[in-house]
Amino acid sequence: MSAPPIHDIFVIGGGINGCGIARDAVGRGFSVFLAEMNDLASGTSSGSTKLIHGGLRYLEFYEFRLVREALMEREILWKNAPHIIWPMRFVLPYARGLRPAWLIRLGLFLYDHIGGRKLLPATKTLDMAKDPAGKPLKPLFRKAFEYSDGWVNDARLVALNARDAADRGATIRTRTKVIGARREGELWTVRLENTQTGDTEEVKARLLVNAAGPWVDHVLSATVGLNEVHNVRLVQGSHIVIGKKFDDPRAYFFQNKDGRIIFAIPYEEEFTLIGTTDQDYAGDPHDVKISDAEIDYLCAAASEYFSQPVKRSDIVWTYSAVRPLYDDGASKAQEATRDYVLKTDGGDGTAPIINTFGGKITTYRRLSESMLEKIEGFLGKRGKPWTANASLPG
Ligand SMILES: Cc1cc2nc3c(=O)[nH]c(=O)nc-3n(C[C@H](O)[C@H](O)[C@H](O)COP(=O)(O)OP(=O)(O)OC[C@H]3O[C@@H](n4cnc5c(N)ncnc54)[C@H](O)[C@@H]3O)c2cc1C
Structure with a gap:
């Protein structure tokens, strides 16, 4: 033998x-x-937000290497798997009292220019009183920025x-x-x-x-x-799925008062996917499950923006996963590299x-x-x- x-x-x-x-x-x-x-x-790998993205938020933590590499990957991955990866536009409403407009503009300028963007359209400013993206939101959001990233079936x-x-x-x-x-x-x-x-x-x-x-x-x-x-630093992230909240094909990027952000994304034609959260996790990763506090957090954060609030009773499905982050000693889970x-x-x-x-x-x-x-x-x-x-x- x-x-x-x-x-x-x-x-x-x-x-x-x-x-x-x-x-x-x-x-x-x-x-x-x-x-x-x-x-x-x-x-x-099946519990992500399903974005092929540079990670606009990571610029705040000076993760320029990561953001640049991720931005460059967007068009490479899209080219090699257009059947499961496609471009998506994101609408980021300007919210008084949160990040100033000049900071968002600077971040999006970098986003547009450091990642070898060739095919994805550039950032533009929206007048939310006229643009259909303003329709499902509260009228106090009068201005927004629209930028490109991608979607993937993870x-x-x-x-x-x-x-x-x-x-x-x-x-x-x-x-x-x-x-x-x-x-x-x-x-x-x-x-x-x-x-x-x-x-x-x-x-x-x-x-x-x-x-x-x-x-x-x-x-x-x-x-x-x-x-x-x-x-490894285990950081739980959860999503809620509700019935379709808006007809527009664009996704929303909402800033929260705690400095975090969430996305509201068109999902499987009839739904809206809202997430995510960041909280340290200690159990077996297979047992991870959304907590009541996470549900409340996601409903409240989205309701700050949508004119019709997001309620617990709207939720049709949830999913959670654990990020296997490298433990760099960051104090907050959301700041870990x-x-x-x-x-x-x-x-x-x-x-x-x-x-x-x-x-x-x-x-x-x-x-x-x-x-x-x-x-x-x-x-x-x-x-x-x-x-x-x-x-x-x-
Ligand atoms: C909430 C959330 C949202 C995210 N959103 C995004 C996003 O929008 N875009 C993005 O780019 N990234 C996102 N990420 C990050 C991304 O999902 C992860 O970085 C990535 O999926 C990690 O992949 P992995 O292969 O390292 O781990 P995993 O997908 O967990 O794979 C590890 C595998 O190892 C197997 N395994 C473990 N032990 C053994 C063993 N002893 N024998 C055999 N097999 C074993 C497990 O069963 C598992 O399938 C997100 C992550 C989370 C948690």
Whole structure:
């Protein structure tokens, strides 16, 4: 009997980052095995606000690198997956007593100019007394700014990355939990459990990628056996879905009195999606659920703007997810960095593991390229970055 194959890369986690990394790696010629303990995108990657965006708000926290990279990704991702990603215009009403108009204009000027925008239309000012976007809002909002970002079917983006990775030769296993990983010199032996049958097996790989999202620290301590790990800050975010609140195809960007912002977005033709929140989270990410306080917060924040208030009884569905942010010591959850961080352990004669923290759906492709740079530092160069000009299937 021949010995089982040794894979170049073993990826833990079938969210956007794990699937994006697997696709990029297999396309460069690495052999890749990915295990997802539930279904693809069953973690944070199906619970996002579903925006392909630069993140206007992050400019206030001087996250220029992240915003620029994310802005540049908008048109690249749109070009490669126009069936699940499309442009969307956002209406940001000026609200007296909150951010001054000059600050919003400055932010939007940067937004329009630092991200290589070619096809998306630029920002403009709206007279809300005349523009249809003013109709569902209270008449006190007389002026607004309209700018561009994008919309994505987040779960489908994950599935298409996995599909493409599999078509190119990667092994993608769902319902397969990594229950242990041990180093044997320069190789990893990864222990897997089929969560439906309970069957176990072992797979060998040269390098381990930990893309377990909110479980990234848990995988490091409980599965890989590395102690003293505390890299991730878990921040819950929730959304409410109500019946269609307005007919306009544009979304709204509302500023709140606490300095946060929420979006109200046309959703699935008959609905409006409102979110999100930011609160530190301590439980199992799979158990995350909207709280009463979050429902009250979202209803109240949207009701500051819409002339017809948003009531609890309007809610038809809610969903929540946990952001796996890199713990940069920020005092408030909303201020913790949204940028990604890749951290390596081993590699000097021992099998390496590279862990991913933070990031956005929007930046998954660039995160994957950064990951591949690190991987190639250990396993040698195989191919060039290729995903910027490669369509996703479907
Ligand atoms: C409320 C909210 C709104 C957001 N809105 C946006 C937005 O509009 N735009 C944007 O760009 N980004 C947004 N984000 C950020 C984005 O959703 C996340 O950064 C991204 O989805 C994280 O992906 P991931 O692959 O790292 O994690 P996940 O999607 O959670 O994937 C990790 C996977 O690892 C699996 N796993 C864990 N442990 C194991 C194990 N032992 N064995 C096998 N598998 C395992 C899990 O089941 C999970 O599927 C938002 C996030 C939140 C929470």
